[in-house]
Amino acid sequence: MECARPNPSGRDRKTPHAEFTRRGGTRVLLGGLALTGAFVLAGCDSTVGIPGDDEPVAVSAVSKTPPAAIPATPVPFTTAAAAPSVGPVTELPASVRRWADDLKTATVAQLQAKCWTIAPRNVADMYADEQSILAALAQPGTATSDGITWKTRNTTVAVDRAALDTGYACPRVASAGADIDYNDADARHTVRRYLARFVGTPLDAADxxxxxxxICKATPATWDPTGTGKGIPAPLAVTPGKLTGATKFADQEISSERLRGDYIAVQVPVTNPAGTTQTRTFTLVAGAQGYCIGDVSA
Known part of the structure; x- marks a missing residue:
């Protein structure tokens, strides 16, 4: 599945119901993919139920491999267990097992709805090779303080520690045994989730x-998007209410631009209580658990 090409303006095309609102609003790649260079990327990651790319994906027409196509011999999962802190993992944690069971029968749209912490287009791309994922999960895993990883020669499957504790763990997947990576769609989706919370329509009630x-933590004070060599506490952690009172945002106009190192800027029009819409710039940085937002500016 290929993403639609970005508009010449570098933004997602705005369509009806493309804004989150405080009242009555519509609610609204990936592991192994290298981060792109310094240019604007937009689209290809809109949330389920929201008009998205120039050429929207017909998710209703895309389904997972039906059960009959899965080999007769089931993947030898043992009884679901709790997630270990560190060391070898011989049994699938309960939260991962629930997701793995759904992978066998669920449609792309159903997986996108359940894995709402991940950009929907990334869900579709990462979970496309069902049998390779299940084969990796059938191998012993390795638990660290960050999460658990399962590997085969062809596939890497990883679940971070926070997801393991939620009861339903949606993993990230990389092909060819590559390390798990985060891309621009992840950054845009992080901002989308943050703003959806602010205007009162979170993607999920648990979000x-x-x-x-x-939001990036204030400590350690390593925030340095301009490369000054003098890190400071992430500004948004110090002043978290910068967008208090925001009433809506233009979801389909979210765009992103790569900055230095692991930093990325995401732009999105946000409307304040007075009804004035202004494009806000969110600066994020990638870490072991994905992107966090460190600052918001006009």
Whole structure:
């Protein structure tokens, strides 16, 4: 599946119901893919139920391999277990097992709805090779303080520690045994989730900062998007209410631009209580658990 090409303006095309609103609003690649160079990327990652790319994906017409096509011999999963802290993993944790069971029968749209912490287009791309993923999960895994990883020669499957504790763990997948990576769609989706919370229409009722943190921590004071060599506490962690009162944002006009190192800028029009819409720039940085937002500016 290929993403639609970005508009010449570098933004997602705005379509009806493309804004999140406080009242009555529509609710609204990946592992192994190298991060792109310094240019604007937009689209290809809109949320389920929201008009998306120039050439929207007909998710209703895309389904997972039907059960009859899965080999007769089931993948030898053992009884679901709790996630170990560190060391070898011989049994699938319960939260991963629930997701793996759904992978066998669920449609792309159903997986996107359940894995709402991941950009929908990334869900479609990562979970396309069902049998390779199940084969990796059938191997012993390795648990670290960050999460658990399963590998075969062809596939890497990883679940971060926070997801393991939610009861339903959606993993990230990389092909050819590559390390798990985060791309521009992940950054845009992080901002989308953050703003959806602010205007009162979170992608899921459970999407709260205490459970799913999106703001970079104030310590250690390593925030340095311009490369000065003098890190500071992430500004948004120090002043978290910069967008208090925002009423809606233009989801289909979210765009992104690569900055230095692991930093990326995401732009999106946001409307304040007075009804004035202004493009806000969110600066994010990639870490072991994905992107976090460190600053918001006009």
């Amino acid at each position: 709260k900062e205490g459970t799913y943190p999106l």
